[in-house]
Amino acid sequence: xxxxxxxxxxxxVILTWQNIQFIFIGSLIGTLxxxxxxxGPLAALSLLLPATVALPPVGAVAMLCAIFYGSMYGGSIxxxxxxxxxxxxxxxxxxxxxxxxxQGRAGAALGMAALGSFIAGTLGIVVLSxxxxxxxxxxxxxxxxxxxxxMALGLACTILMIQGSALKGAIMIGxxxxxxxxxxxxxxGEFRFNYGSIQLSAGIELLxxxxxLFGVSEILLNVENAxxxxxxxARLSGLWPSRVDWAASWAPILRGSGLGFAVGLLxxxxxxxxxxxxxxxxxxxxxDPHTFGKGxxxxxxxxxxxxxxxxxxxxxxxxxxGIPGNAVTALLMGALIINGVQPGPTMMTDRADxxxxxVASLYIxxxxxxxxxxxxxxxxxxxxxxxxxxxxxxxxxxxxxxxxSANRNLFDLWVMLGFxxxxxxxxxxxxxxxxxxxxxxxxxxxxxSLRQSMVMSxxxxxxxxxxxxxxxxxxxxxLMLLLVAFKGLTVRKLGGTT
Amino acid sequence: MTIDITRRHLIAGxxxxxxxxxxxxxxxxxxxxxxxxxPREPIEMTVVYPAGGGMDITARVVxxxxxxxxxxxxxxxxxxxxxxxxxxxxxATQAPTDGHAVxxxxxxxxxxxxxxxxxxxxxxxxxxxxxxxxxLNLCVNAEGQYRSGGLRGLLDAAxxxxxxxxxxxxxxxxxxxxxxxxxxxxxxxxxxxxFQGGGPGITALLGNNVDLAFGFFGEIxxxxxxxxxxxxxxxxxQPSPFLQGVPTVNSVIxxxxxxxxxxxxIAVPRAVPADRKAWLxxxxxxxxxxxxxVEEFRKLxxxxxxxxxxxxxxxxAVQQMAEAERAYLIASGRAQR
Numbered sequence: 044x045x046x047x048x049x050x051x052x053x054x055x056v057i058l059t060w061q062n063i064q065f066i067f068i069g070s071l072i073g074t075l076x077x078x079x080x081x082x083g084p085l086a087a088l089s090l091l092l093p094a095t096v097a098l099p100p101v102g103a104v105a106m107l108c109a110i111f112y113g114s115m116y117g118g119s120i121x122x123x124x125x126x127x128x129x130x131x132x133x134x135x136x137x138x139x140x141x142x143x144x145x146q147g148r149a150g151a152a153l154g155m156a157a158l159g160s161f162i163a164g165t166l167g168i169v170v171l172s173x174x175x176x177x178x179x180x181x182x183x184x185x186x187x188x189x190x191x192x193x194m195a196l197g198l199a200c201t202i203l204m205i206q207g208s209a210l211k212g213a214i215m216i217g218x219x220x221x222x223x224x225x226x227x228x229x230x231x232g233e234f235r236f237n238y239g240s241i242q243l244s245a246g247i248e249l250l251x252x253x254x255x256l257f258g259v260s261e262i263l264l265n266v267e268n269a270x271x272x273x274x275x276x277a278r279l280s281g282l283w284p285s286r287v288d289w290a291a292s293w294a295p296i297l298r299g300s301g302l303g304f305a306v307g308l309l310x311x312x313x314x315x316x317x318x319x320x321x322x323x324x325x326x327x328x329x330x331d332p333h334t335f336g337k338g339x340x341x342x343x344x345x346x347x348x349x350x351x352x353x354x355x356x357x358x359x360x361x362x363x364x365g366i367p368g369n370a371v372t373a374l375l376m377g378a379l380i381i382n383g384v385q386p387g388p389t390m391m392t393d394r395a396d397x398x399x400x401x402v403a404s405l406y407i408x409x410x411x412x413x414x415x416x417x418x419x420x421x422x423x424x425x426x427x428x429x430x431x432x433x434x435x436x437x438x439x440x441x442x443x444x445x446x447x448s449a450n451r452n453l454f455d456l457w458v459m460l461g462f463x464x465x466x467x468x469x470x471x472x473x474x475x476x477x478x479x480x481x482x483x484x485x486x487x488x489x490x491x492s493l494r495q496s497m498v499m500s501x502x503x504x505x506x507x508x509x510x511x512x513x514x515x516x517x518x519x520x521x522l523m524l525l526l527v528a529f530k531g532l533t534v535r536k537l538g539g540t541t
Numbered sequence: 542m543t544i545d546i547t548r549r550h551l552i553a554g555x556x557x558x559x560x561x562x563x564x565x566x567x568x569x570x571x572x573x574x575x576x577x578x579x580p581r582e583p584i585e586m587t588v589v590y591p592a593g594g595g596m597d598i599t600a601r602v603v604x605x606x607x608x609x610x611x612x613x614x615x616x617x618x619x620x621x622x623x624x625x626x627x628x629x630x631x632x633a634t635q636a637p638t639d640g641h642a643v644x645x646x647x648x649x650x651x652x653x654x655x656x657x658x659x660x661x662x663x664x665x666x667x668x669x670x671x672x673x674x675x676x677l678n679l680c681v682n683a684e685g686q687y688r689s690g691g692l693r694g695l696l697d698a699a700x701x702x703x704x705x706x707x708x709x710x711x712x713x714x715x716x717x718x719x720x721x722x723x724x725x726x727x728x729x730x731x732x733x734x735x736f737q738g739g740g741p742g743i744t745a746l747l748g749n750n751v752d753l754a755f756g757f758f759g760e761i762x763x764x765x766x767x768x769x770x771x772x773x774x775x776x777x778x779q780p781s782p783f784l785q786g787v788p789t790v791n792s793v794i795x796x797x798x799x800x801x802x803x804x805x806x807i808a809v810p811r812a813v814p815a816d817r818k819a820w821l822x823x824x825x826x827x828x829x830x831x832x833x834x835v836e837e838f839r840k841l842x843x844x845x846x847x848x849x850x851x852x853x854x855x856x857x858a859v860q861q862m863a864e865a866e867r868a869y870l871i872a873s874g875r876a877q878r
Contacts, residue, residue, distance in 0.1 A: 089592035089619060093601065186750030187734075227624060230735045232713030234656075241630050241660065245622030365763040366744050370591065377593025380759065381601055383840070387763015451620045452627060491737070499707050499734045499750065 046173045053399025057407065062102045066404050069106035070411040073113015077129045078423075080121055080258050080438055081445020083250060084114040084130070088374045090448070092381070100382035101397050105404035107378050109412075111371055112164060112354045112405070115314060116412045119156035119347050120423050123149055127258040127438060131249060132314035132350040134257060134480055135322040139335060139342030146338050149424050151284040155292050155340055156347040157416035158284070163300035163348035164409040167355025170304060171362075172402050176391065178356075179363030182308050187495035188506050192516035193309065194489035197316060199523040200323040201481045209527075211474050219482025222247055229487065230494045242454040250449050251458040252483060254442045256476045259463025262435045264470065269431060283420075284340070292344035295325050299348030307353030308360070313369040314350035319481045321349035327526075355405065362398055364388055571611065573823040576640075576816040583614040584821075585642045586807075589628025592619045595759050595841075599805055600645040602837045603672060606828035613824070617645075629653045633661035636810050640817035644808045645672070651863045652714055666808040668859045669818055670825035671849035673838045676777040676802040677719065677739075677755045678784065680770040682746055687753070692774040692793045695753060696727035703729040709742025709754035710735050715801035716742075716755055718869055719776065719790070726794035746770060757803060758783055758842020776801050783842055798869065804862065805843070806855060822852050 057066075076087040088107055095103035118133035123140035136156065143152040170178075198216070205212030225236045226246025237243040284292070302324060303317035325345040326335045335342050360366040365387035367373035379386050384397050391398045426434070446459045466476055500506035507513045586604055590596045600617045608615055620628035629650050636642040644666065654663050681687045687695050687706075699706045708723075710716050710733040720733055731753075736742040739756045746754035747769055758781075764770045774790045775781040777800050790799040807825045809818060828834055829845050838845060849855045870876035 092592055093604075093617065096601065096605070183744065183748045186745060186748055229737055230712065239658070241623070241626060241657065244656075245627045248622075364747070366747075367593075367740075373591065374593035377598055380598055380841075385763050385766070388767035388769060389763060393766075450622055450627070451618060452622060495734055495736070499732055501705060501732070 049395065049399045050172055050403060052395065053401075053403030056101055056396045056400035057105065057403045061099075062105060062400075062404070063407065065098065065102040065106040066109050066408045067411055069109025070113045070408050070415060073110040073115075074117035074412065074415055074419075076110065077114035077117020077133075078120045079441045079445060080127050080129050081250065081254050081442035082448060083445065084111045084371050085374065086445060086448040087114070088371060088378075092374065092378055095378055096381055098382075100379065100384050101400035101404070103382055104375060104378055104384075104397070104401050105408070107375055108358070108401060108405060109408040111375070112351060112408060113412055115164075115347075115350045115354055116157060116160050116416050118350075119160075119343070120153060120426075121438075123152045123156065123343070124423065124426055125434070125438070126261045128253060130314075131253045131480070131484075132318045132353075133347075134253060134315075134477055135318050135346045136343055137257065138322070138477065139337070139339045142336060142338035143340065143343065144427075148338065148340075149427070150420055151288050151340065152343045153420045153423060154284045154417065155288060155344045157413060157420065159292065159296045159299065159344040159348040160351040160416075161409055161413040162296050163303060163352040164355055164412075165406070166300045167304050167307075167352040168402065168405045168409070171355055171359055171405070175359050175363040175402075178308060179359050179366075182360055183364060183366065185309065185512070186510075187492040187499060188510045188513040189516070190309070190492035191489060191496050192507065192513040192520070194485050194492060196516045196520040196523070197320060197485045198482065198489065199520040199527075200320050201478050201485070202527050203323040203327050203523065205475060205478060207473060207475060212478050215469075215474055215476070215479040216482040219479040220486035222252070222479075223483045223486045224490075229491045230498075242452070245452075247458055248446070248449060248452075248455045249480075249483065251446050251455040252462050253480055254446055255459040255462025256466035256469075256480065258438065258442050259460060260466030260470055260476075262439060263463060263467040265431060265435065288340045291340050295321075295329075295341040295345035296348040298324060298328070299345035300352045303349030303352030304356040306349070307356035307368075309368065313357060313371075314353040315484055316481070317349040317353035318346035319477070319484075321345040322477075358401075358405070361386060362401065363391065365390065571820065571823045571827055573819050574816075576814070576820055579640055579817050579820070580613055582641060583616045584640070586615050586617045587628060587632055587636070587642055587644045588617055588619050589621065589625040589632070589644070589646065590619070591621050595757055595803075596645060596647060596805065598759070598841065599672060599838075599843070602834065602841070603645065603825070603828060606831050606834040606837075607824050610827035610831065611824035624653075625649055626653050626656055630657055630661060632808065632810065633657075633665040638810045638812035640809065640813045640821060642810070643669075643821060646806060646808050648804045648859075648862050648866075649714065650808075651859075651866055654863075656713075663859060663863055665811055667811050667813065667818060667852070668806055668808045668855045669822040669852045670807040670829065671846055671855045671858070672805040672807065672825075672829060673843035673845045674802060674804040675757055675843040676775045676781055676800075677715065678758065678761055678772050678781070678787075679719075679753060679755050679774045679776075679790065680743070680746060680761055680772050681753055682749055683768050683771050685749055685752060687773075688771055692723075692788070692790065695773065696723065696729075696794070699724075699727040699729040699731060704732060706753065707732045707734050707751040709739075709745055709751045711738060711742065718873070719755065719799060719801050721873060722790070722794065722796060722799050726796070743770070762842060782844065798865070800865075804846075804858075806849075806859075818852070826850065 076082045087110055114130055118130035119136045121127045121129045122133040122136040123144050126137050126141035128134045128137055140152045225243055228235050234244045299321040302321050306317040325341045326332050329341050357368050357372055360368045361372045367376045376386050384394050443456055446455050496506055507517055586600050588597050588600045604615050604617055620631055632644040708720055708731040712735050734751050740760050742754040743756045743760050745751045772784050772787045774788055774793055776790050780789055791797055849858055
């Protein structure tokens with residue numbers, strides 16, 4: 044079926060009163076869980092999975108998808124307003140978003156985040172509708188060597204994100220990688236660094252790390268500042284992005300869309316990695332890199348576009364091939380199977396109604412989300428009027444509920460609180476936390492694919508040079524490191540300041 | 542469907558409860574009397590693997606039928622981590638022993654007990670109701686080099702060029718044992734590329750990044766239908782009813798112990814009172830005996846085992862599986878007698 048006819052048929056399937064309701068409900072729940080720190084799309088989807096058994100498959104999956112991308116819209120809200128990421132994918136949004144809020148530009152940041160999300164999400168779906176099978180077939184050919192190269196490139200980009208001391212940044216990257224090594228060795232199945240503990244042998248939960256490092260530590264800092272009578276509260280002024288904001292943001296949004304789409308397409312990639320890479324890219328490309336982190340709208344627009352584009356392209360391996368690339372799409376696949384639809388390469392033809400219905404639902408959901416989010420900006424900003432003595436205990440409570448709901452494991456709560464205290468110390472000492480989180484996400488993927496590559500290669504590391512795409516990406520990573528090494532030199536030549 | 546029903550289902554789902562219309566419940570015809578005061582709340586069906594996976598889907602299907610036959614409410618809860626170790630440990634050592642928590646587990650619990658470093662054994666659980674079982678399917682890429690020679694051709698190729706055939710492995714379990722048996726049969730070595738689970742291995746097979754991969758039916762059926770992969774053999778004592786004309790590994794390599802696969806059942810902590818155990822066993826047994834559930838299992842590629850119809854037989858079978866695995870570990874030099 045050609046894309047246009049397919050999409051038309053898809054809209055025919057999805058445009059029933061009932062399905063529209065499902066998409067709307069999904070968008071609403073998604074925004075909400077995006078706003079609530081701790082409760083991520085994964086936890087929300089697994090809670091809602093039983094409810095979808097009784098629904099028709101298209102409506103059920105459309106609703107679950109809406110929750111997933113809805114959470115990407117909502118995730119930026121607490122990042123901007125109170126410097127606490129609603130999702131792991133919104134961590135970098137804190138950096139410039141919160142700085143903007145402190146300058147009274149919370150509305151501009153939120154408005155641009157919603158617009159960027161919408162543009163990227165829609166662009167992603169257009170590409171998905173036109174090229175899903177071809178892109179899927181391409182993604183599947185990528186093996187461990189290509190992933191190794193991609194992850195190396197990602198880690199090299201992390202270095203670009205470091206704003207202060209390079210040494211401190213490197214320590215944080217090392218710490219992230221070391222923390223991620225706790226648990227089961229993915230190659231031998233042996234336990235590492237678990238010190239005889241069953242809990243540690245499961246590894247450390249990403250969600251608990253993110254919520255602890257960013258959420259709990261932020262609250263600790265604020266409590267401290269309030270106790271000393273020097274709390275800085277974000278101010279309110281303009282609610283909407285200005286013409287100047289828009290001029291600064293359109294290019295980052297497009298770049299973020301492209302980058303996010305590419306990252307999301309790959310198994311193991313996803314919204315978290317996409318948002319980090321987009322931020323690193325914007326800092327590299329943008330004028331005056333040193334003003335990033337101090338309220339640059341590009342630092343909000345790019346990453347927020349990237350995480351939504353990654354969600355759209357993440358659907359491609361699932362819908363076109365029946366291969367889930369991350370935990371959330373694995374759950375969506377489970378939802379399809381429970382509803383009697385076998386995902387796989389034949390789904391596009393055997394169950395064209397489901398395939399195109401779900402694709403069409405993505406368009407509708409993104410429109411709903413824009414309508415939900417733009418006018419709501421004013422409402423969300425009112426959140427700042429809530430006294431911290433009410434707001435922060437509520438956030439801690441929600442964070443605890445959310446963290447517990449991920450694995451139903453009390454140990455995760457201790458991890459979250461421990462990382463909260465650790466994050467508080469690190470921030471006081473001037474260490475950046477974002478590189479730690481990105482290393483925590485990327486290092487295990489790098490380790491796994493590197494070791495897989497070395498096992499599957501009869502002639503050692505040559506496998507990275509024998510496969511062109513891997514060689515290309517490794518080359519880019521090396522170039523990136525060289526750029527950093529000679530940063531002072533290049534910047535001076537270009538007439539900037541370090 | 543009206544708006545109200547939709548809304549009720551959603552609320553039920555948020556509360557973690559089952560989306561089962563009230564009318565479908567209420568009549569219970571179990572052969573065992575319901576214990577006094579039990580259950581006083583929905584019974585948690587603990588799945589130690591993530592939502593959406595094979596075990597989770599099985600549990601959610603069983604949930605519908607056990608609710609239908611018991612007239613009581615059950616809810617599926619995923620306690621994940623450490624490839625199942627965290628959830629298994631919870632079930633064996635921390636789960637409530639009043640019958641309100643049951644485990645939906647598989648024979649993988651046996652190797653997890655060994656990994657628990659003596660904290661618990663499979664005898665800390667009582668295995669009360671068998672659900673289903675399925676073999677491992679050995680597959681090659683439909684456009685790859687080994688598409689037509691079958692398992693025999695692959696073993697010959699391994700013999701001719703040792704250490705070049707790439708096999709997707711999942712360490713510390715059946716995948717690894719099966720590869721060893723194939724290596725012994727070919728007198729050669731494979732390149733064992735490690736993956737985290739069968740699904741990623743099948744993905745690597747589709748991209749031609751490995752030459753041989755094993756998967757459960759749910760992991761391969763979509764790709765089989767699209768003629769992307771070709772099954773070359775199945776584990777177990779008899780051929781799979783889902784793959785006509787595909788031989789058993791045993792028949793190709795002349796053994797009788799290449800029987801690795803998954804067997805799924807319900808277990809409760811040993812300390813659960815006997816009357817509650819008996820009622821739970823009867824409820825799950827009634828669900829598994831329902832032809833509609835058997836049909837659901839078939840769609841997922843698994844079959845119930847009519848021989849395991851009582852807790853006693855299941856407990857004996859679990860012991861037997863544990864002994865067979867231990868015998869293999871000793872024979873392969875992994876464990877001391």
